[in-house]
Amino acid sequence: MSPDRYSALTLPQPKTPGEERALVDAFRSGLEKLFRREDNWTFLRPLLITVEHCVRCQTCAEACHIFTGSGRQEIYRPTYRSEILRRLYFKYVRHKRWQGAVELDWKTVSTLAELAYRCNLCRRCAQACPMGADNGLVAHELRKLFSQEMDIAPKELHAAGSLVQLRTGSTTGMNPAGARDCFDFIDEEMTEKTGIPIKTPWDVEGADVLLIHNAGEVLSWPENPGAFAVMLTAAGVSWTLSSELTAYDAVNYGLWYDDVQFARVALRQIEAARKLKVKRIVIGECGHAHKALTVIADRLLPSDLNLPRESCMTLMRDLVLSGRLPVDPTRNNFPVTLHDPCNVARLMGITEAQRDVLRAVCPDIREMSPNRTENYCCGGGSGFALMSGKNFLDWRLEVAGAKKMEQVLAAFEGSMDPGILKYICAPCSNCKGQFRDLLARRGLWKSNRIFYGGLAELVVNAMRDVKPGFLEWEWR
Amino acid sequence: MTVLLSCLAYLAGAVFLAGSVFRAAKYARTPVPLRWELYPIPRGAAGQIRYTLAEILLLRGVWQHNRKLWFRTWPFHSGIYLCAVSLVSLAAGFARFSEWAALAGLTLLLAGASALLVARIFDPALKPYTSPADFFNLGWFAAAAGIPLASFALELAAPATVWRAVLTFHPVPPLAAAGVVLASLLVAYIPFTHMVHFVAKYFAYHKVRWDDRPDAAVAAQLLYTPHWSAPHVGADDAKTWAEVAGASPSTEKKS
Numbered sequence: 001m002s003p004d005r006y007s008a009l010t011l012p013q014p015k016t017p018g019e020e021r022a023l024v025d026a027f028r029s030g031l032e033k034l035f036r037r038e039d040n041w042t043f044l045r046p047l048l049i050t051v052e053h054c055v056r057c058q059t060c061a062e063a064c065h066i067f068t069g070s071g072r073q074e075i076y077r078p079t080y081r082s083e084i085l086r087r088l089y090f091k092y093v094r095h096k097r098w099q100g101a102v103e104l105d106w107k108t109v110s111t112l113a114e115l116a117y118r119c120n121l122c123r124r125c126a127q128a129c130p131m132g133a134d135n136g137l138v139a140h141e142l143r144k145l146f147s148q149e150m151d152i153a154p155k156e157l158h159a160a161g162s163l164v165q166l167r168t169g170s171t172t173g174m175n176p177a178g179a180r181d182c183f184d185f186i187d188e189e190m191t192e193k194t195g196i197p198i199k200t201p202w203d204v205e206g207a208d209v210l211l212i213h214n215a216g217e218v219l220s221w222p223e224n225p226g227a228f229a230v231m232l233t234a235a236g237v238s239w240t241l242s243s244e245l246t247a248y249d250a251v252n253y254g255l256w257y258d259d260v261q262f263a264r265v266a267l268r269q270i271e272a273a274r275k276l277k278v279k280r281i282v283i284g285e286c287g288h289a290h291k292a293l294t295v296i297a298d299r300l301l302p303s304d305l306n307l308p309r310e311s312c313m314t315l316m317r318d319l320v321l322s323g324r325l326p327v328d329p330t331r332n333n334f335p336v337t338l339h340d341p342c343n344v345a346r347l348m349g350i351t352e353a354q355r356d357v358l359r360a361v362c363p364d365i366r367e368m369s370p371n372r373t374e375n376y377c378c379g380g381g382s383g384f385a386l387m388s389g390k391n392f393l394d395w396r397l398e399v400a401g402a403k404k405m406e407q408v409l410a411a412f413e414g415s416m417d418p419g420i421l422k423y424i425c426a427p428c429s430n431c432k433g434q435f436r437d438l439l440a441r442r443g444l445w446k447s448n449r450i451f452y453g454g455l456a457e458l459v460v461n462a463m464r465d466v467k468p469g470f471l472e473w474e475w476r
Numbered sequence: 477m478t479v480l481l482s483c484l485a486y487l488a489g490a491v492f493l494a495g496s497v498f499r500a501a502k503y504a505r506t507p508v509p510l511r512w513e514l515y516p517i518p519r520g521a522a523g524q525i526r527y528t529l530a531e532i533l534l535l536r537g538v539w540q541h542n543r544k545l546w547f548r549t550w551p552f553h554s555g556i557y558l559c560a561v562s563l564v565s566l567a568a569g570f571a572r573f574s575e576w577a578a579l580a581g582l583t584l585l586l587a588g589a590s591a592l593l594v595a596r597i598f599d600p601a602l603k604p605y606t607s608p609a610d611f612f613n614l615g616w617f618a619a620a621a622g623i624p625l626a627s628f629a630l631e632l633a634a635p636a637t638v639w640r641a642v643l644t645f646h647p648v649p650p651l652a653a654a655g656v657v658l659a660s661l662l663v664a665y666i667p668f669t670h671m672v673h674f675v676a677k678y679f680a681y682h683k684v685r686w687d688d689r690p691d692a693a694v695a696a697q698l699l700y701t702p703h704w705s706a707p708h709v710g711a712d713d714a715k716t717w718a719e720v721a722g723a724s725p726s727t728e729k730k731s
C-alpha cells in the first residue's frame with residue numbers, strides 16, 4: 001500500500017487479518033526496540049531528542065528539496081512521517097495521551113515503510129531546525145526498524161547490496177580476481193590515453209596510502225579510478241589497492257538502512273587496511289563511503305583499528321597545490337559547476353579542498369546557489385541513485401531531482417548553447433548516477449551539451465604531463 | 477491562604493529545577509551515539525557561545541528560516557526571559573526595573589502566546605500537526621500572562637509587587653492570586669513536557685550536532701545484547717553487539 005503511486009519496496013501482501021496482525025505486531029516490537037538502549041544505542045540520543053522535542057513549527061519544510069520539488073505535497077513534508085512516528089512513540093512506547101491521534105494498523109505501517117524511502121537523508125531540514133530535531137534521522141531509524149526487525153529493505157540495498165558485498169567482496173558481485181582484471185584493463189587504457197605507464201599496485205604492505213574506490217566506478221566510469229592511478233603514479237605517491245574481500249569496494253549501504261550491516265562492512269574494510277599495515281586509508285570519489293568510513297564508523301573502531309582515514313579531496317589538493325602535478329588549466333576551457341555531495345559537505349564539513357583543486361585546474365567555475373554545507377541533494381542520496389525498481393526512477397527524477405536540475409540550469413545560464421560544452425563536477429558515484437539519469441531524462445546532453453563527471457578526471461585532463469584530450473565527452 | 481500560595485510558588489520553583497535536572501540527566505544517561513555531526517560547526521568555544529547566545533536571545537534559526545513564525549515566537553520567548561529577569565532583579569533589589577520588566581514581559585508573552593495559538597488554529601501548515609496538548613499549553617501561557625495584566629488593570633496590583641508579596645508571605649488580591657497559581661503550576665509542569673527544549677537543545681547541539689570527538693567511549697555499549705528479529709542480524713538474545721557485528725549475516729530465523 002503506497003501513499004503515492006510509487007514504490008521503493010516490495011512489501012508483504014497480507015491476505016488474512018491474522019497475517020496483517022502479525023506484521024503490525026512485528027512493527028510494534030521493532031518500535032519498542034528503536035527506543036531501547038540495548039537495541040539502538042547507536043542513535044537513541046538524537047532520536048529521543050527529535051521525537052520528544054520537535055515543536056512542529058514547520059520551519060524545516062522549506063529547506064527540503066523533496067517537499068518543495070513535489071509542489072509541497074503533504075506526504076513529503078519532512079515532519080509528515082516524523083509526526084506519525086512521534087504519535088506512535090507517545091501512544092505505544094510511553095503510553096501517553098493527548099499527543100495526537102494515530103492508529104497502528106497495516107496501512108500506517110506500510111505507509112511508513114514507503115515514506116522512509118521518500119527522504120534522501122540529506123539532513124538539510126535538520127540544519128534549519130531551531131530545536132536540533134532531525135527528520136532525516138527519523139527516516140533512517142524507520143528504515144532500520146523495517147530492516148533489522150522485519151527484514152524489509154529495498155532489494156538494491158540489501159539482498160542485492162550489502163549481503164552481496166559481505167559474500168563476494170563487492171556489491172557489484174565482483175570478486176577479487178574480477179576486480180584485478182578490471183583494473184588491468186583500466187591500466188592499459190590509461191597508459192594508452194595519457195602516455196604515462198600505469199600499473200595499479202595491489203596489496204603492497206606498508207604503503208602510505210590504501211585507496212578504496214566505489215567499485216561501481218570501475219564498471220560505470222572506469223576513467224575515474226583510472227584518473228586516480230594516473231595522478232598517484234605521476235606524483236610518485238606510495239599507494240596500493242587491496243584485494244581483501246570488501247576492501248576493494250568502499251561502499252557501505254548499511255549506512256542508509258541497517259546499523260548491523262553497516263558495522264560489518266566497515267569493520268572488514270578497516271581490518272584489511274590494518275593487515276596491510278598501510279599508513280592511511282584514502283577514500284575515492286564516493287560521498288557515502290567518505291562519511292561511512294571516516295565519521296560514522298569512527299566510534300565503533302577499537303584503538304588498534306582506528307587508522308587515519310582521509311578524503312581523496314584533500315589528497316588531490318595536496319598533490320595539485322604542492323606542484324607535484326603540474327597543470328595547465330586552459331585545457332579545461334569550458335564552464336564547470338561543482339556539486340557538493342551532502343555526505344561530504346553538510347555531513348563532514350569538507351567544502352574547500354575540492355574548490356581549491358577546481359580553481360587550480362578550471363578557469364570557468366560557475367557556483368550553484370546555495371552551495372557548500374547548504375547545498376541541495378542531487379535527489380539520488382541515501383541509495384536512491386541505485387534504485388529504479390517499478391516506477392521509483394520516475395519519482396527520483398521528477399520529484400527528488402527537480403531542485404538540483406533547477407540549480408544546474410541556473411548555474412549554466414547564458415551558456416546553454418549546444419556549441420558550448422559544460423561539465424557538472426560531481427565527486428561522488430551516487431551523485432554521478434543521479435546526474436546521468438537526470439540529464440538523460442531531460443535530454444540535456446543531446447540538446448545542450450551538459451555533461452557530468454568526477455573531479456579527478458578534470459585534474460588529469462589539465463595535467464601537463466598527460467597527452468591532451470583525456471576527457472572524451474562521450475555520453476555514458 | 478497566603479501561606480499556601482507562597483508555599484505553592486516556592487514548591488513550583490523547586491519542581492521546575494528538579495524536573496529540569498531530571499530531564500537533563502535522562503538525556504545525559506542515553507548512550508553516546510555514533511558520530512552524527514552536522515556542519516557548519518562554529519569554531520572554538522567563543523564561536524559556539526556566540527552561536528548559542530544568538531539562538532537563545534534572538535532565535536536566529538527561526539529568523540533565518542521562518543520569518544513569519546519569528547514574529548510570533550520571539551515575543552513569546554523574550555516575554556518569558558523578561559519575566560525571569562524581573563524576578564532576578566526583584567531579588568537583587570531593583571524594584572522599579574523589575575516592575576517594568578514584568579509588565580513588558582507579560583505583555584510580550586500574552587501577545588506571543590495568542591499569536592501562536594491563532595496560527596495553530598488557522599494556519600493550514602500548522603493545524604494538522606498540532607495536538608490537544610499544544611492548544612492546552614499555549615492557552616495556559618496566555619492565561620498565566622493575561623491574568624496578572626488584568627489584575628494590574630483592575631486591582632492595581634503591579635505584577636512584580638505581587639510576586640514580592642507572595643515570596644515574602646504577604647497577601648495579594650484575588651485575581652493576582654489566581655495569576656500566581658496559574659504561573660506556579662505552569663512552571664512546575666514545563667519540565668515534563670516538550671517545552672523543556674532548552675535542556676534538550678543543549679544535548680542536540682553539544683552532544684550530537686557539534687560533537688565530532690573521535691574518541692568518545694562506546695566500548696561498554698558494544699557489550700549490549702541486541703534483540704532485533706530479522707534473520708540477517710543474527711541476534712540470539714545472548715550475542716553482544718560486537719559479536720553480531722563481527723559475524724557474517726545469518727540466514728536463520730530468530731527463534
Ligand code: SF4
Pocket residue numbers: 053054055056057058059060061079128129130131132133134135
Ligand atoms: S523538525 Fe524542527 S523545524 Fe521541523 S517542525 Fe520540528 S521543531 Fe520545527
Ligand code: SF4
Pocket residue numbers: 063064065066067077078118119120121122123124125126135136137139
Ligand atoms: S533529510 Fe533531506 S530529503 Fe529528508 S526530509 Fe530532510 S531535507 Fe528532506
